């Protein structure tokens with residue numbers, strides 16, 4: 001895997017922002033940072049004393065040396081001091097995009113104003129940025145000042161944030177992350193926005209958390225963009241990179257200290273492992289969603305805090321597509337089973353769900369019904385399992401009021417935090433490995449991420465699903481996950497009775 005990330009940015013002699021912050025933040029996320037320095041700023045914690053732009057020849061020599069031997073998977077661009085630098089960098093990026101076997105992803109943090117309020121770039125750079133650089137940029141990460149400077153849109157509320165982001169998209173950026181650290185809307189909160197046309201056309205995300213009260217926030221913008229760059233280099237989807245960058249900054253702000261007389265830098269820490277540092281995914285129906293005037297879908301009925309499961313450890317979880325298989329698993333002592341049937345008509349479904357619920361009661365087991373939440377309520381099932389897309393058109397309040405448990409699918413950090421808004425009865429993480437049971441293209445998580453998900457969500461019963469067989473089951477269980485869900489490991493086993501008992505043993 002190519003874990004090389006370049007940062008093309010200015011040096012901050014105070015060590016808190018610029019190249020210095022970039023390298024430290026990248027290190028925290030396990031990628032190798034290389035540098036091409038565009039300016040030598042003379043700064044300390046009180047402000048910027050001098051900006052010494054590096055000549056384009058010297059910048060070019062750094063880029064040529066790196067290109068020969070250490071091509072980047074992601075290039076993060078920060079402070080560019082003048083129009084000549086913007087032109088030079090744009091020419092080089094065009095060349096990389098056209099000629100490299102794997103074109104680099106470009107993250108541009110349009111550093112224009114230091115947190116001290118000092119302007120870091122010559123004023124005529126805006127049109128060069130728009131014309132030369134933005135069409136080459138995959139993700140641009142301005143703060144609210146920089147957004148206003150680039151777009152001329154005054155950011156008075158969420159509609160203005162979207163308008164400004166759309167302008168940046170129309171000038172060629174493929175995705176826009178607007179960092180809300182300097183915004184105070186709603187008051188006391190820090191709200192960040194992302195619109196993604198880079199990998200998922202038109203997806204929008206809003207993240208929010210209470211503002212962390214510290215003056216020591218120097219370098220937050222550079223660090224946030226660097227974490228996004230590092231996470232993209234590690235193949236995280238943009239929405240997960242966005243979440244992790246926010247969590248990293250929150251974690252760093254909480255322990256930031258001063259080293260001089262003035263503003264200290266955000267602390268450079270490590271991969272965020274404390275749920276309290278993660279932002280909220282803001283959605284319709286939540287308090288922050290209302291504050292931001294989100295439209296609530298017609299059929300949506302928000303609810304949270306679903307009935308708990310009896311135990312935090314659901315053990316072997318058999319996901320089956322017939323009542324026949326459901327009964328076979330129950331007979332072998334499996335205590336958590338899901339009826340997951342697709343493409344059946346309503347009359348058949350009603351009967352299947354009724355039988356599944358009755359069998360669950362007979363064997364004193366937890367039977368979850370996938371998708372058909374109305375039928376699950378009608379027949380008094382133990383619980384319902386839903387995917388993220390189901391959330392918008394489900395009457396969650398009806399499930400909760402009927403006392404049914406709710407299990408939710410999640411694929412990555414963003415979806416995990418979104419699911420957390422509903423305080424479901426359990427959380428499923430998938431797909432851990434490639435599977436042929438369902439198309440999970442682009443959603444394979446792997447064990448390394450599962451090791452991060454489980455402790456973050458330790459207050460829930462957790463379930464791992466996707467491509468788990470007998471050989472993998474014990475490694476999966478070592479992550480601390482409370483349950484292992486399988487389809488083919490049972491349904492395609494030569495001897496399902498033996499397979500169930502071997503899986504039970506491997507998990508325990």
Ligand SMILES: Cc1ncc(COP(=O)(O)OP(=O)(O)O)c(N)n1
Nearest residue numbers: 370385386387388409428463465485
């Ligand atoms: C335990 C468990 N985890 C995840 C899933 C996937 O559910 P969903 O996202 O609703 O997708 P479909 O199963 O409906 O294709 C699951 N079924 N069970």
Ligand SMILES: Cc1ncsc1CCOP(=O)(O)O
Nearest residue numbers: 430435437466467486487488
């Ligand atoms: C339904 C589902 N959701 C995520 S992966 C998956 C399929 C798991 O099937 P298998 O255990 O056969 O890989």
Ligand SMILES: [Mg+2]
Nearest residue numbers: 370371386387
């Ligand atoms: Mg489903």
